[in-house]
Amino acid sequence: MTVREALNSALDEEIANDDGVFLIGEEVAQYNGAYKISKGLWNKYGDDRIIDTPITEMGFAGMAVGAALTGLRPVCEFMTFNFSMQAIDHVINSAAKGKYMSGGQLSCPIVFRGPNGAAAAVGAQHSQCFGAWYSHCPGLFTIAPYSAADARGLLKASIRSNNPVVFLEDELMYGKEFEVDDAVLDKDYVLPIGKAHVEKAGTDVTLVAYSRWVGVALEAAAKMEAEGVSCEVLNLRSLRPLDKDAIINSVKKTNRLITVEGGWPQSGIGAEVIATVMETEAFDYLDAPCERICGADIPTPYAANLEPSAFPQVDNVVNAVKRVVA
Numbered sequence: 001m002t003v004r005e006a007l008n009s010a011l012d013e014e015i016a017n018d019d020g021v022f023l024i025g026e027e028v029a030q031y032n033g034a035y036k037i038s039k040g041l042w043n044k045y046g047d048d049r050i051i052d053t054p055i056t057e058m059g060f061a062g063m064a065v066g067a068a069l070t071g072l073r074p075v076c077e078f079m080t081f082n083f084s085m086q087a088i089d090h091v092i093n094s095a096a097k098g099k100y101m102s103g104g105q106l107s108c109p110i111v112f113r114g115p116n117g118a119a120a121a122v123g124a125q126h127s128q129c130f131g132a133w134y135s136h137c138p139g140l141f142t143i144a145p146y147s148a149a150d151a152r153g154l155l156k157a158s159i160r161s162n163n164p165v166v167f168l169e170d171e172l173m174y175g176k177e178f179e180v181d182d183a184v185l186d187k188d189y190v191l192p193i194g195k196a197h198v199e200k201a202g203t204d205v206t207l208v209a210y211s212r213w214v215g216v217a218l219e220a221a222a223k224m225e226a227e228g229v230s231c232e233v234l235n236l237r238s239l240r241p242l243d244k245d246a247i248i249n250s251v252k253k254t255n256r257l258i259t260v261e262g263g264w265p266q267s268g269i270g271a272e273v274i275a276t277v278m279e280t281e282a283f284d285y286l287d288a289p290c291e292r293i294c295g296a297d298i299p300t301p302y303a304a305n306l307e308p309s310a311f312p313q314v315d316n317v318v319n320a321v322k323r324v325v326a
Helices: 003-017 041-045 057-069 081-095 131-135 148-160 213-225 244-254 269-278 281-285 314-324
Strands: 021-025 050-052 073-077 111-115 141-143 165-169 197-200 205-209 231-235 238-240 257-260 291-293
Touching: 003 021, 003 041, 003 148, 021 057, 041 050, 057 073, 057 081, 081 111, 111 148, 131 141, 131 165, 131 238, 131 269, 141 148, 148 165, 197 213, 205 213, 205 244, 205 314, 213 231, 213 257, 213 314, 231 244, 244 257, 244 269, 244 281, 257 269, 257 314, 269 281, 269 291, 291 314
Parallel strands: 021 050, 021 073, 073 111, 111 165, 141 165, 205 231, 205 257, 257 291
Antiparallel strands: 141 238, 197 231
16 A cells, blocks of 8 residues: 555545545645645535635635534645744644643544655755744644555544644655554554654664654665664654654663754754753763764755755665774
8 A cells, every 4th residue: 555545535534424524725625635645535425525725724624623622624735834823823823732731621523734845956945844843832743654554544543633733744754664463454543742762672772753854764774683782763743742762762772862853953853852861861871972863953945956965865764873882
């Protein structure tokens, strides 16, 4: 199953399962979605459930938040999360804070979803990861799936949640295929929000990653395995709530930590993961300094010969592993 098929089937089943669920965004209906995530849904459910909007993120995000506050379960698609900055007031100040500011009287069961981070040759304004931006805000759950199983199980869980969720997909992962078992295809397959997943068990160093950078970590782990170094790869899945127990337990086993992400280094997810280790009993288990492998601290280059150098490559992770295991 591709990640695109996983997201499409999750949307299809949740729209069929609950009359309050609808999809809203630019080109989600008649065009089948900019990335074909909503393919076939407009033909199946019509204009009431799959709603095309004008190009106004602030407008349709505000409509979606209002619908959620009055009892519906909207899925609000941003064609890319870079455009969510047009609607960030609704995401942060309306959706995330509604329950707190109403003393628990208001719930806002909404999912903001779409591609996040850098794609390929889309320029600096379309190539930034919003994982750190949105996971910074209390009241807002932030999800970043890696595999097809992640995408399907976490999107269904997010739609069923009574909390606002930011669901960060990756454009370059949409067409990637993953083997899935029968359980993943069940219409009630959901994954718990806030729980990381060990993609590969290991004993010598922990690699913590999310979204497509899990794949980079796995490739690096395979290279190091051939050199006799055992890497544990932890897929965060959820950036808020962060599964601190999983991080701590892995570091206590391996005694070393490297984080891998496509976002910028300052105030990033890697910084938060390392702070978690430094502030807990896991610190006493460290045998080497923690390392962060991040996107370069610059706007993303457009030039094809420069862009790959601005994001983590497998060899960057391999070299970090060699450093921390000496």
